[in-house]
Amino acid sequence: LSEKETSAFLDWEGKRRTSSMTELCVRSVLVTGANRGLGLGFVQHFLRMPKPPQWIFAGCRDPTGQRAQELKNLASKHPNIIIIPLEVADPSSIKAAAAKVGEHLGGSGLNLLINNAGIARPKSLDNETLESMSEVYTTNTIGPLLMGQAFLPLLKKAAQGSPGSELSCSKAAVINMSSYAGSIEDMYVWEFGQVVSYRCSKAALNMLSKCQSLAYKEHGILCVALHPGWVQTDMGGTGSFKPPLTVDDSVQGMLKVLSSISEKETGAFLDWEGKVIPW
Ligand code: NDP
Numbered sequence: 001l002s003e004k005e006t007s008a009f010l011d012w013e014g015k016r017r018t019s020s021m022t023e024l025c026v027r028s029v030l031v032t033g034a035n036r037g038l039g040l041g042f043v044q045h046f047l048r049m050p051k052p053p054q055w056i057f058a059g060c061r062d063p064t065g066q067r068a069q070e071l072k073n074l075a076s077k078h079p080n081i082i083i084i085p086l087e088v089a090d091p092s093s094i095k096a097a098a099a100k101v102g103e104h105l106g107g108s109g110l111n112l113l114i115n116n117a118g119i120a121r122p123k124s125l126d127n128e129t130l131e132s133m134s135e136v137y138t139t140n141t142i143g144p145l146l147m148g149q150a151f152l153p154l155l156k157k158a159a160q161g162s163p164g165s166e167l168s169c170s171k172a173a174v175i176n177m178s179s180y181a182g183s184i185e186d187m188y189v190w191e192f193g194q195v196v197s198y199r200c201s202k203a204a205l206n207m208l209s210k211c212q213s214l215a216y217k218e219h220g221i222l223c224v225a226l227h228p229g230w231v232q233t234d235m236g237g238t239g240s241f242k243p244p245l246t247v248d249d250s251v252q253g254m255l256k257v258l259s260s261i262s263e264k265e266t267g268a269f270l271d272w273e274g275k276v277i278p279w
Contacts, residue, residue: 024259025170026053026111028158030101032088032147033117034058035071037233038177041247042114043071045255047078057101057110059086059117061093088117088143089135098150109157112169112258115144116177120235124194133197140201141208144176148212152219159220167222167266169258174216176209178202178225178269185278189230192241206269206279213267224261226254227271245272 029046033039035058046056058075060068063083075081084100087093101110119139121132159172169175180188181195182202209225216223230236230243231250237243253272260274269277 023170024049024255025051027108028055028057028105028110029053029112029114030057030059030084030110030151031114031116032059032086032143033061034083035060035062035068037235038228038231038247038251039114039116040071040074041251042116042255043074043081045248045251047074047081052080053111054080055104056081057084057104058082059084059088059097061085061087061117086117088115088147089138091146094143094146094150098154101151102154105154107157109159109161109172110151110154111158111162111171112173112175113147113151113155114175114177115147116175117143118177118235120195120198122193122195123197125196128196133200136197136201137204140198141204144174144205145208148174148208148216152216152221155216155221156219162220165220167217167220167263169222169261171222172220173222173224173258174209174212175258176205176212176223176225178205178209178227180227180271180277182206183269183277183279209269210267217266222261222263222266224265224267225269226257227269227277228254229272 031039031042034043043056043058046053058071058081060083062068063085075083082104084097086097119136121136123132155172162171179202181199184203206225209223213223228250229245231245231247232243250272257274271277
């Protein structure tokens with residue numbers, strides 16, 4: 001780089017892009033829970049980008065199981081998809097995944113970590129249990145915490161390797177897939193289900209996202225909590241009501257949001273259209 005590139009927006013190959021506000025341009029991304037639902041949707045949308053990432057790490061807790069078949073079919077056609085065995089409720093699995101991703105990346109860093117894997121248990125206040133509260137909290141809240149810790153060195157490396165000081169998802173970011181159901185002020189769709197363990201885990205995930213944003217800002221890493229909308233997936237569509245959003249619409253919206261956010265949004269709780277959600 002020389003003087004003429006000052007304040008230019010360059011991609012990971014040094015090609016000039018029009019504006020950092022309009023294009024998400026990542027060299028590497030890791031999506032947890034990438035074998036179905038929104039996670040698989042992210043993988044598909046990354047593949048369709050004008051400039052797909054060089055590495056799409058698809059975290060999957062059971063890569064040999066039936067539920068991973070669609071992801072495996074996709075990976076067999078696209079060598080930039082690398083399936084990473086990853087159980088987010090197991091610290092040793094997370095450490096092994098970080099080591100594997102680091103090996104693939106060689107000396108470069110990881111631009112984008114999407115903590116998407118999540119579970120919900122249809123429990124009300126009356127029948128919630130220690131087991132369900134612990135299982136949901138471990139997956140939805142502790143998982144993203146440990147993922148952030150384990151992948152921090154790779155995210156830092158990506159931030160250091162990107163030109164410019166402005167935070168962006170093209171540089172280095174942690175995206176925590178939260179839910180409007182975790183909003184304490186709004187108590188979204190309470191009448192459809194109390195799902196107490198889920199609501200508590202996402203409210204805590206929102207706090208974690210804020211903590212991560214404050215701690216990781218100095219390393220050049222942007223962090224947000226994102227609500228995907230109410231989406232037609234196994235999780236979203238379990239009740240009698242058909243969710244309004246398709247996976248495609250939700251993921252497309254979220255990627256547009258990710259392409260536009262910067263320093264002032266780090267630590268925010270946003271929905272798939274970029275609207276701020278009350279805590
Ligand atoms: P799905 O139930 O369709 O998919 C969940 C994914 O997470 C699966 O790939 C599943 O893997 C994986 N997963 C679950 N537990 C673990 C674990 N312990 N380790 C690794 N992977 C795991 O959910 P959605 O796609 O709908 O949801 C994705 C995210 O979006 C979640 O965090 C959810 O809370 C959030 N969200 C979804 C909404 C919706 O309307 N759909 C609304 C608001 C938020 P496996 O196949 O092995 O079970």
